[in-house]
Amino acid sequence: MSTSIAERSLHRRVIGRLPTILWLTAMWVILWGDPSPGTVIAGFGVACGCYAVAKLPHIPVPLRIRPLWLLRLIGYFGLDLLVSSAQVALLVLWRPTRTRGAIVAVPTRTGSDFLLAMMSGGLSLVTGSLVIELNREHGVVYLHGIPVDSAEDAAKLRTQVQRTEELFVRAFGTAADVAEFEAAQRALERRTAEAADGAPKEAP
């Protein structure tokens, strides 16, 4: 009994660490630029050695990749990166001292740590935004965007951020993540509709 548990946990440890080891080996082979068996074996040895010395933890990565959404994400992301850097470049050359920005709060609709981390990394590269603070507990991400001159600009920035979030969730999220996202999205829409219907009152 005890040996079988030990075997199973060993098995799980090896499987859990395999993707990282394969990735480290692939990097080694790419850097040597020579996919010969000797290089692969040496790379595998170095990767295992790194793992043993650094005592890297085994983190289960609950991600599922959907190729079509991933292509859409890459396309949107690349275009957005180009546009936002051209925009920033224009601002640099055209009166940068008058450029104004805003720090806006955007409610997030996913609870997955991995998706949030990927999303905030992506957001810092695109849509003229820079993530400043991420409130995990309340599910709010605060980001700085330029150029923002009016409330409409801030609303536009918020829409862009939510679009990026949706693409990340749909490209990498597991079925549970997507379901959670859709439920949160419906709740958010309901709240927005209620706020629009009711008397104009201050947000809590």
Place this chain on the structure above:
Amino acid sequence: MGDLTAGMTAADWCTAVLLPLGALFSLVGTIGVVRFPTLLGRMHAATKPDTVGLVLLLVGAAFQLPDIGSAAPLALVALFQLVTVPVLAQTLGRVAYSRGEVDPDHLVVDELADAIAAADDRELPPGRTP
């Protein structure tokens, strides 16, 4: 002009367009670091145009390489740039904000400050005065 471009292949043309373009983006990004008045603005200039500039330079350089195997390390460079730059930007942005290095004159709205104020009003830790 004719003599200069006579021996150029399509790959050479791609390089000839991409390298100056990438250099231009990097240059503008660096100028932005100097010219933007606020730290957060500078972070924008230091992340976006620089990343695009580097990727364009790498793609331009890749067209001059003999095969895909020798271009693969360039893809690694681009990947690590894309992965590490946001981390740096976020860390600096956050530190700058929490140290108050943010100029309200250049902000239209600051919903983070509003949220912090609201949280302070709502719950004061027991035994502490504001």
